[in-house]
Amino acid sequence: MTHDVVIIGSGFGSLTAAALLARQGLRVCVLEQAKYPGGSSTSYKRKGYWFETGATTLVGLDADMPLRYLLDQIKVKLPVQKLEPPMQVHLPDGQTLTRYGDFDAWIREAERVFGPDNQRPFWEHCYRISKQVWRTSLQQQSFPFSNVKDLLLSWLRARPAQLKLIPGAFRTMEEVLGKYGLLQNKLFVDFVNEQLLITAQNSMEEVSELFGATALCYTLYSNYYVPGGLINLVKPVVTYITNAGSTIQYGQEVQYVKPQQQGYEVITQKETFRCTYIISGVPLNNTANIFQDARVQQRLQKYIMPSEKLNGAFSMGLVLKRKEPLPVVLHHQVHVPEGLPFIGSKSIFISFSHPADASRAPAGEFVASISTHVSHPELHQLADKEQLEEAILTALMQKGIIHRDQIISVQSATPGAWIFWTKRAFGAVGGYPQYKQIKPWQMKDARLDHKGAYVCGDTVYPGQGIVGVCLSGIIAANKLLQDHF
Incomplete structure (x- = not known):
């Protein structure tokens, strides 16, 4: 079957582009290598608990913001709870700053x-x-x-x-x-x-x-907090896409994209898909590896960043017993001025599930997602995780954010695990960092070959965070429609 558009990856930029193109009547097929949609803006289930994959905060529903624009265009409402205050920061001098x-x-x-x-x-x-x-x-x-x-x-x-x-x-x-x-x-x-x-x-x-x-x-x-986790940000958009006559296929890791005289062939480990237009929603590093067009690969070289300019993440998922007082503020950043072992990161971010959210953990329990930056992730695969885990937990306990007797279970993931789960080059997450020599007009445009191939996601303009990645999908869909319809 030939599709109008094949989109590689189901991150939120891809889903945004898919929804907007499906709204215009195009037949879209989204190919996702994992078993859940959403990329780094979703949740995953492990041993009965729902943890966030990457992003934990939801912003962008205010007027003049991309997520608000998307939801208004496709007439989708999200089940969200507003957070006030959104966050606290625990500073090196012992003060707690409420944002x-x-x-x-x-x-x-x-x-x-x-x-x-x-x-x-x-x-x-x-x-x-x-x-x-x-x-x-x-x-x-x-x-x-x-x-x-x-x-x-x-x-x-x-x-x-x-x-x-x-x-x-x-x-x-x-x-x-x-x-x-x-x-x-x-x-x-x-x-x-x-x-x-x-x-x-x-x-x-x-x-x-x-x-x-x-x-x-x-x-x-x-x-906002999304009850059940950010998977419930993603699901309504997926439902809109499929109700509009388009499809999302899971377990479809794309191996190659081959430009044809008319359109493209997209080869996964299972089958071949044909399409008139294509959007890559995976990082530029990965896009260059799978796109079998020498001119596209050459054009991408000046935009691609090596591992030493990128950040990976060391992340942890905790299952905790409910203990009074329950957390009022769900998101916390803890400064660690002396730096964490092995990686040197000087801050930790922790997000709790809402105490009233019984869908992510059984009664009497709740979950927390923890992350910290890992610079040059290719060099920091971190086979020995225990010392780093303990340093992070100790820093959180010293601030009174969690307590040792609350902890039921701990799991952690290194940049190597990010490569395994997401296939992202180097295990890099969070998008391309901003650098002063790269002005906004010098960032990667949504067009890949100036024919029918486009790109979105957190490594292109403007990238980063759910709201920025949503904007990248809006721009990719707009340019495809602008060029061909």
Whole structure:
């Protein structure tokens, strides 16, 4: 059978593109190598418990944000619970910082912890930029440019407020902190760097003002918990796709893509699929390996990042006994200034299942997902995990976030396990880090061969996080439709 579009991978960027194309009446076939949809934005079941695969926080349902746009387009509603406050950060000096969603409450908290000097103007500046970045991203779905039509459409959609963002592509967050006299505030600098590492995969010296301001402000937007885990973010979109007459096939690991005179052949370990158009939703490193077109591979080389520029993750899943008091705040970041053994990571992120959510664990129990960054993941496969596990648990217990007598079971995964589960090159997760020499218009455009092949996911513009990956799928679908319909 020949499909209109084959999409490789069922990450949230792929599902976004599939839903928007199916809405236009195209016959889409999504090929997923695993047994669950969603990629790093989903959940998996182990021994009766549901753990998050990668992402644990849900942002993007506010006006002018990509996830809101997608759900409005396909008329899907999500079963979500709003979190307030979204998160707490446990700082090296022993203070606990609450990241309130209400702007004024957050400013009062930031001034309490970091001092009153320039906190309000700094955060007002970042929040203003972040709102304009999200608004512009949806207005400029032909960006980055890679043909004349892109330029024309972007010019027609240009607004004065968009042009004001351009200087922010040339400033780093380090320069922004310097502008507000905050570089001498070491506690604040450390906080900013660890927050940027979660959201932009790099530090203030490398992350531009555009990406950095947006990354720092994610807790100032509505944050949600999805009962049952993020698999229940994915399922309604999958249902929409299949109800629209398209398909998702599991256990279909793509080996090669062969361009044909008309369309493409997609070869998995089981069978061959034929299509007129194709979208790769897997990382650019993987895309280059499977796409049998010398020109595509050559074009991709300047975008592909080696392991030393990427981040992997060491992740843990805990099953815990319910113990009073139950966690009020579900997401915590713990700073570890001395660094963790073997990997040197200086922060840990832990997310709890909601105490009222009985679908992820039996009565009297709940689960937690833990992650920390692993730089240069190809070098850190970490065969001996016990010492690192113990260091992470000790740091969490010292902050009173968990207690030893609560722990029922522990499982952990290294970058090597990420390669096994997800097939992602090097076991890298979280998308491509932001680097100051790469401006937004220099990031990978959605087109692969300027014929019928496209790409989306967390390694292309803009990538990173559910909301960014959703935007990458919107852009890929828009450019396919713009080029051919």
